[in-house]
Amino acid sequence: xxxxxxxxxxxxxxxxxxxxxxxxxxxxxxxxxxxxxxxxxxxxxxxxxxxxxxxxxxxxxxxxxxxxxxxxxxxxxxxxxxxxxxxxxxxxxxxxxxxxxxxxxxxxxxxxxxxxxxxxxxxxxxxxxxxxxxxxxxxxxxxxxxxxxxxxxxxxxxxxxxxxxxxxxxxxxxxxxxxxxxxxxxxxxxxxxxxxxxxxxxxxxxxxxxxxxxxxxxxxxxxxxxxxxxxxxxxxxxxxxxxxxxxxxxxxxxxxxxxxxxxxxxxxxxxxxxxxxxxxxxxxxxxxxxxxxxxxxxxxxxxxxxxxxxxxxxxxxxxxxxxxxxxxxxxxxxxxxxxxxxxxxxxxxxxxxxxxxxxxxxxxxxxxxxxxxxxxxxxxxxxxxxxxxxxxxxxxxxxxxxxxxxxxxxxxxxxxxxxxxxxxxxxxxxxxxxxxxxxxxxxxxxxxxxxxxxxxxxxxxxxxxxxxxxxxxxxxxxxxxxxxxxxxxxxxxxxxxxxxxxxxxxxxxxxxxxxxxxxxxxxxxxxxxxxxxxxxxxxxxxxxxxxxxxxxxxxxxxxxxxxxxxxxxxxxxxxxxxxxxxxxxxxxxxxxxxxxxxxxxxxxxxxxxxxxxxxxxxxxxxxxxxxxxxxxxxxxxxxxxxxxxxxxxxxxxxxxxxxxxxxxxxxxxxxxxxxxxxxxxxxxxxxxxxxxxxxxxxxxxxxxxxxxxxxxxxxxxxxxxxxxxxxxxxxxxxx
Numbered sequence: 001x002x003x004x005x006x007x008x009x010x011x012x013x014x015x016x017x018x019x020x021x022x023x024x025x026x027x028x029x030x031x032x033x034x035x036x037x038x039x040x041x042x043x044x045x046x047x048x049x050x051x052x053x054x055x056x057x058x059x060x061x062x063x064x065x066x067x068x069x070x071x072x073x074x075x076x077x078x079x080x081x082x083x084x085x086x087x088x089x090x091x092x093x094x095x096x097x098x099x100x101x102x103x104x105x106x107x108x109x110x111x112x113x114x115x116x117x118x119x120x121x122x123x124x125x126x127x128x129x130x131x132x133x134x135x136x137x138x139x140x141x142x143x144x145x146x147x148x149x150x151x152x153x154x155x156x157x158x159x160x161x162x163x164x165x166x167x168x169x170x171x172x173x174x175x176x177x178x179x180x181x182x183x184x185x186x187x188x189x190x191x192x193x194x195x196x197x198x199x200x201x202x203x204x205x206x207x208x209x210x211x212x213x214x215x216x217x218x219x220x221x222x223x224x225x226x227x228x229x230x231x232x233x234x235x236x237x238x239x240x241x242x243x244x245x246x247x248x249x250x251x252x253x254x255x256x257x258x259x260x261x262x263x264x265x266x267x268x269x270x271x272x273x274x275x276x277x278x279x280x281x282x283x284x285x286x287x288x289x290x291x292x293x294x295x296x297x298x299x300x301x302x303x304x305x306x307x308x309x310x311x312x313x314x315x316x317x318x319x320x321x322x323x324x325x326x327x328x329x330x331x332x333x334x335x336x337x338x339x340x341x342x343x344x345x346x347x348x349x350x351x352x353x354x355x356x357x358x359x360x361x362x363x364x365x366x367x368x369x370x371x372x373x374x375x376x377x378x379x380x381x382x383x384x385x386x387x388x389x390x391x392x393x394x395x396x397x398x399x400x401x402x403x404x405x406x407x408x409x410x411x412x413x414x415x416x417x418x419x420x421x422x423x424x425x426x427x428x429x430x431x432x433x434x435x436x437x438x439x440x441x442x443x444x445x446x447x448x449x450x451x452x453x454x455x456x457x458x459x460x461x462x463x464x465x466x467x468x469x470x471x472x473x474x475x476x477x478x479x480x481x482x483x484x485x486x487x488x489x490x491x492x493x494x495x496x497x498x499x500x501x502x503x504x505x506x507x508x509x510x511x512x513x514x515x516x517x518x519x520x521x522x523x524x525x526x527x528x529x530x531x532x533x534x535x536x537x538x539x540x541x542x543x544x545x546x547x548x549x550x551x552x553x554x555x556x557x558x559x560x561x562x563x564x565x566x567x568x569x570x571x572x573x574x575x576x577x578x579x580x581x582x583x584x585x586x587x588x589x590x591x592x593x594x595x596x597x598x599x600x601x602x603x604x605x606x607x608x609x610x611x612x613x614x615x616x617x618x619x620x621x622x623x624x625x626x627x628x629x630x631x632x633x634x635x636x637x638x639x640x641x642x643x644x645x646x647x648x649x650x651x652x653x654x655x656x657x658x659x660x661x662x663x664x665x666x667x668x669x670x671x672x673x674x675x676x677x678x679x680x681x682x683x684x685x686x687x688x689x690x691x692x693x694x695x696x697x698x699x700x701x702x703x704x705x706x707x708x709x710x711x712x713x714x715x716x717x718x719x720x721x722x723x724x725x726x727x728x729x730x731x732x733x734x735x
Contacts, residue, residue, distance in 0.1 A: 034336025119235025140214030210244020
């Protein structure tokens with residue numbers, strides 16, 4: 001039957017409009033009401049402890065040969081799971097006799113037979129009625145699971161997750177991969193268009209627009225509710241897209257797990273039982289239902305009614321009825337409210353990453369918020385966070401919200417694996433031509449509207465115990481804090497002058513909105529007005545075991561100072577001007593290695609000091625371990641710093657003497673460390689460096705003189721201090 005536009009009489013048009021007035025009113029009322037209701041992110045009630053056990057539902061119609069392969073693979077996958085598994089095969093519209101051998105082979109499986117075809121939604125609903133476990137895997141009868149496919153999904157059963165989808169491959173490897181399990185959409189003004197992305201390299205789970213109906217693990221209770229509300233999509237197609245959008249709009253997450261593999265035979269059950277014209281008609285109808293329920297395109301409610309009118313009258317009944325109108329109103333209203341809050345559907349698959357972390361109801365949940373990219377760590381602040389996260393990931397649930405999305409890549413994955421969930425944003429407006437901003441200007445720019453909106457969403461989504469804001473640049477985020485979390489400001493530098501100036505007053509106002517503050521040096525702690533201030537100093541990897549004495553020939557200096565930090569760039573350039581020439585004259589074969597980070601390359605192209613004889617500039621993120629082993633002495637020509645210098649303690653814990661300016665020794669100068677040699681200024685560093693290069697015996701002695709004092713400065717020791725603070729804040733929230 002054709003759905004081509006047709007002329008209808010005025011009376012028929014009036015009767016038609018009356019019939020569909022409830023549907024039109026449902027859409028129009030939802031659109032009118034959504035922006036007027038209070039704006040708050042949805043926060044469904046979620047259990048903190050993951051209940052054990054999964055059910056598997058296999059809808060089947062007339063393919064016992066294919067089903068045999070599916071069930072054998074499923075049995076092997078279930079054997080890898082150390083918890084209860086229930087397998088339900090829902091055979092519908094097929095002769096039970098054809099399944100006699102299979103039932104005998106899989107006697108532990110539960111078989112249901114329905115004489116009439118149920119459609120996809122009906123078969124799933126029948127299985128869900130018998131499902132006993134809190135999570136249900138939907139498995140097509142022509143899908144072959146890898147042996148570890150189910151086991152790979154289990155760590156992602158988090159309190160905020162609705163569904164996790166396996167990665168799909170075709171049995172015919174030569175086919176183009178239009179089906180992968182990683183779902184997304186193309187924006188279009190007139191019709192919904194969904195597709196499946198080709199997975200990138202890497203093993204992290206990613207955000208997923210919706211869970212594929214034939215290879216996804218879903219929350220049973222939520223899935224029951226969504227299936228019960230999906231009658232409009234009977235008998236097939238678009239219902240899984242509806243499930244996914246409803247989940248996102250209600251405050252859940254949907255994930256794609258690339259390490260859970262399955263293979264699709266792609267035999268096309270629908271094509272065997274329906275004519276192609278009917279399949280296309282149902283797909284078009286269901287796409288319109290999806291659009292009407294979620295206001296997905298720019299098509300207006302009245303235009304949707306016009307499009308229904310263009311169908312032949314025998315199809316009008318599929319859009320009529322008060323129940324359909326009521327379901328449309330509820331779903332569309334929720335979608336409109338979430339859209340008004342600013343949920344970015346177009347960023348779901350691009351900006352969300354998930355590590356396979358086991359769930360725990362007792363571990364502190366810490367939401368880390370940073371204005372700067374962290375991984376791979378390209379500056380001292382990022383190195384500090386990376387080291388602490390690495391050591392605490394086994395007993396703290398970290399969630400990361402980070403700006404500077406474009407600086408993350410596949411190289412970030414080793415650290416992101418340690419984080420339960422990562423959400424990335426970008427676009428605060430930085431430009432390479434910007435003049436240096438004041439602290440007040442940086443604070444305003446970094447706490448930009450998208451950062452605030454995303455933080456509010458993540459607090460509702462993850463319900464953290466602690467919101468840990470990194471760097472003073474984000475301190476203004478606490479002026480509109482929400483949720484039950486305790487707020488911790490982790491200061492890498494304290495900028496207070498201590499003179500009660502207007503600049504200090506504005507900072508103090510921001511600082512006092514936090515429940516606790518941590519700083520990296522006692523000098524910084526002394527500047528803070530907050531009673532609940534904690535010293536969490538900088539540390540380093542303990543490279544002392546196995547370290548050998550510093551080499552004498554050829555002599556080599558090492559500066560570990562990414563140019564992204566202004567004090568590093570200006571400090572080493574001052575050293576090259578004021579100390580290097582004299583040292584080079586005294587030690588002609590002396591070399592200086594500078595670990596300047598990616599930003600140093602462009603600067604070196606315009607500054608001959610960085611390319612002169614004896615200077616080796618490394619313009620990339622590198623592991624400093626081999627450079628520390630090769631150097632004779634490390635240097636720290638810094639001035640006007642706050643916090644403390646990681647490079648300094650990193651050198652001492654590798655048994656290398658560090659020569660620093662007095663200002664650069666902030667945080668460590670009062671500890672009596674013999675391996676830390678200070679000079680009043682950059683020019684004054686030349687003399688102690690010269691003496692150390694000339695006297696290997698003395699240098700080797702002081703390289704080993706500070707072991708007892710250095711034990712408290714390893715990252716392991718610092719991480720324990722950080723964990724103790726988390727426990728204190730977590731206890732305060734629970735109290």
